[in-house]
Amino acid sequence: MAALVLRPGCQLDGPALYRHVEQLLPPYAWPRFLRLQERLEMTETFKQQKVRLAQEGFDPSRVPDPLFLLDEGTRAYVPLSPALCQSVLDGRLRI
DSSP: OEEEOOOTTOOOOHHHHHHHHHHHSOGGGSOSEEEEOSSOOBOTTSOBOHHHHHHHTTOTTTOOSOEEEEETTTTEEEEOOHHHHHHHHHTSSOO
16 A cells, blocks of 8 residues: 655546556556545654554545555556455455
8 A cells, every 4th residue: 555645736547647657666566555645644753654554454444534446457546435345355356
């Protein structure tokens, strides 16, 4: 998962971000999940607070921020709905 902060007034363009990731990173390094945040939370020593983010995982019912999933079929990042999340957990959708 990657946590992103968008510039004010900008929206996530799922297909464009997929193309960007596809061009710059090898497939094993593509983030399967994205989490959009208002700001990155930092520690007192200016490090990202990753522990809480990792503990929350990608469960839309636990995470207050918008989540997106890499959908290789549509070649885009798509919003992660509870139904889509359950498909991942059940193994019906492979990531």
